[in-house]
Amino acid sequence: MYSCDILFPAHHQITIIKNPSAAKGRHNHTFFELNCIKTGRCLVELGGHSFFLPAGSFAFLPPDTAHLVHPNQDCIWYQLLIAPDVLEQLLSFDxxxxCEFFLQSVFTKESTDCLISHTASAEPDAWLLLDAMTLECQKADLYSDKMLFHLLLTLFYKLMRIGEMTILGSHDFAKKTHMAVIARYMLQNYTCASLARLADQLNYSLSYCSHFVLENTGFTFKQLQKKIRMQKAVSYLLYADTPVNLIAEQLGYSCSENFMKVFKQEYGLTPTQYRARMKPQ
Structure with a gap:
C-alpha cells in the first residue's frame, strides 16, 4: 500500500481525470474520491470489502482508507479527487x-463507508457536467477553482435528483451520528475547541469522550485539533495571500512564533518556506 498525494496537482482542490490508468495496488490519500462509471464496470476494493460498480454508478470514497478501483477493458469512467476543505464548504449551503457522508467519515480512522448513487446510464446531464469539469480543470486560471466548485455542487444536486443515494458500510448508526457531531464541532471551533464542551454535546464523561475520539479517529483530542489547524494553515498558504501573522491569529494561536514552530515541526519548513516552495505559480 502506498500514499499517492504526490500524484495530484496542488493547483486545484478538485482534480478530475477521464479514464485514468488503474492504480498498481491498494493505496490511500487525503482526498475524498468520486468514481463515476459511464460504461462498463469497475471493481472497487475498500478496506476489507469489494463490490462492482455498473454503468451509471457513482461511488464516493472516504479519505485515508486503503482502496483500489479496477475498471474493465471497455469501461469509460471519471475519477474526481476532492479536498476535504471543498466539502466543508457544502455545510454552509445545505x-x-x-454533507452527512463528509461529517461521518472526514476524521474516522480507516472508514469503510461508501456513498453510492445509481442512475440511468443514458442520463446525459451528469456526463456533460463531468466533461465540463474535465475541461475546466485543464485551464488552471484564477476562476478554475470557483468554476469547479459550482460544477461539483451542481453534480451533487443532479445526483440527488435523478439517482438513488445509499451509504454502504457500518450499521453502527450511533457511532456515525457521534462522529458527525465531533466533525461539525471541531470544524466550527478548531481555534478554541474544548474537550469538556464536546463531551457535553455528546452527553459523555470527559474520560469516555477522550477515549471515543482516540479510538475512532486515531488521534487524541489535541492532536485532532492540531491536524485541523495545520490543514487550514496549508489552505491559507496555498490558496490565499494571507500574511503568516494573520494566519496564526485566524487559527487561534496566541502569537505567530508559536504557529511557526508547530508548523515547522509538522512539515519541516517554515510557513513562508512552504508557501514559496508549494504555492502554485
Missing amino acids: NNIF
Whole structure:
C-alpha cells in the first residue's frame, strides 16, 4: 500500500481525470474520491470489502482508507479527487446526504463507508457536467477553482435528483451520528475547541469522550485539533495571500512564533518556506 498525494496537482482542490490508468495496488490519500462509471464496470476494493460498480454508478470514497478501483477493458469512467476543505464548504449551503457522508467519515480512522448513487446510464446531464469539469480543470486560471466548485455542487444536486443515494458500510448508526457531531464541532471551533464542551454535546464523561475520539479517529483530542489547524494553515498558504501573522491569529494561536514552530515541526519548513516552495505559480 502506498500514499499517492504526490500524484495530484496542488493547483486545484478538485482534480478530475477521464479514464485514468488503474492504480498498481491498494493505496490511500487525503482526498475524498468520486468514481463515476459511464460504461462498463469497475471493481472497487475498500478496506476489507469489494463490490462492482455498473454503468451509471457513482461511488464516493472516504479519505485515508486503503482502496483500489479496477475498471474493465471497455469501461469509460471519471475519477474526481476532492479536498476535504471543498466539502466543508457544502455545510454552509445545505445539510444533505453528501454533507452527512463528509461529517461521518472526514476524521474516522480507516472508514469503510461508501456513498453510492445509481442512475440511468443514458442520463446525459451528469456526463456533460463531468466533461465540463474535465475541461475546466485543464485551464488552471484564477476562476478554475470557483468554476469547479459550482460544477461539483451542481453534480451533487443532479445526483440527488435523478439517482438513488445509499451509504454502504457500518450499521453502527450511533457511532456515525457521534462522529458527525465531533466533525461539525471541531470544524466550527478548531481555534478554541474544548474537550469538556464536546463531551457535553455528546452527553459523555470527559474520560469516555477522550477515549471515543482516540479510538475512532486515531488521534487524541489535541492532536485532532492540531491536524485541523495545520490543514487550514496549508489552505491559507496555498490558496490565499494571507500574511503568516494573520494566519496564526485566524487559527487561534496566541502569537505567530508559536504557529511557526508547530508548523515547522509538522512539515519541516517554515510557513513562508512552504508557501514559496508549494504555492502554485
